Amino acid sequence: MSRAVVLLSGGLDSSTTLGIAAKEYEELCALTFIYGQKHEKEIESAKKIASHYCVEEHKILNIPLSKIGRSSLLKNGEKIPEHQGENIGESIPSTYVPARNMIMLSYALCYAESIGADAVYIGATARDYSGYPDCRPEFFHAFEEMAEEGTERGLEGSPVKIKYPLIHMTKGDIVKKAHEIGVPxxxxxxxxxGEKxxxxxxxxxxxxLKGFEEAGIEDPIDYVEKDP
Ligand SMILES: [Zn+2]
Structure with missing residues (x-):
């Protein structure tokens, strides 16, 4: 049986990535983190998505990054800023969580190597993104090299593959893909x-929203109604 580990936050990107992994591997395990984020609403989403895909095992781990890290996404952090408008992606916003993807990928790699999984999937994209340094292809290439050097599987010549299938996709491409493969x-x-x-x-x-608009598909979730 081929097996992969998928990092699943419960958002659009990671859920689409799980859908893609489900087409490529027979057995899937999902990993979700409670890392000290201000709300845990996405955890409920992750549970539903994982169960939709009948994952073999869905681990939800507590890693209290809020105790050491500084970010407006974390508890005790400053207020989450309003939308950056046209400047999105040009500078690193306060929602960046220091080294988050490095930490999460390291956990996923530990899990994958331990259960004999051949790949770790992460739903990062470097198009239509917030400018986070650990969402760029350069970071993933460097992580792949590290995984090859720093694991038993790597030294034996069959390193766990790091897969980031959305990296060059726009949000519109991601929504289209999700729709095509039936992601809920x-x-x-x-x-x-984390409001209602x-x-x-x-x-x-x-x-x-930009992604759904580009894809010409209606977003099925509810949004707060704006004043006319
Ligand atoms: Zn929002």
Whole structure:
């Protein structure tokens, strides 16, 4: 049986990545983190998506990055900024969580090597993104090299593959792909705020809405209604 580990936050990108992994591997394990983010609404989304894909095992791990890290996405961090408008991606916003992808990929690699999985999937994209340094192809190439050097599988010549299938896709491409492969988008949660409905205003909501608009598909989740 071929097996892969998927990092699953419960958002549009990681859920689409799980859908892609489900076409490429027979057995999937998902890994979700409670890392000290301000809200845990996305964790509920991750559980529903994982169960939709009948993952073999869905691990939800606590890693309290809020105790050492500084970011507006973390508890005790400053207020989450409003949308950056046209400047999105030009500078690194306060929602960047230091070294988050490095830490999460390291956990995923530990898990994958331990259970005999051949790949780790992460739903990062370097198009239509917030400018986070650990979402760029250069970072993933460097991580692949590290995984080859720093694991038993690597030294034996069969390193765990690091897969980031969305890296060159726009948000529109991602929504189209998700729609095409039947990802249950109504359960995904992207908003930085953990309220009943998505705010429609934060960077993450704006990028998501742009994706649906480009794809010509209606976003099935509820948004806070704006004043006319
Ligand atoms: Zn939002």
């Amino acid at each position: 988008l109504r359960w995904t949660w992207s908003c930085y705020k 409905k998505a705010c429609g205003e934060c960077d993450s909501c704006k990028l998501r």
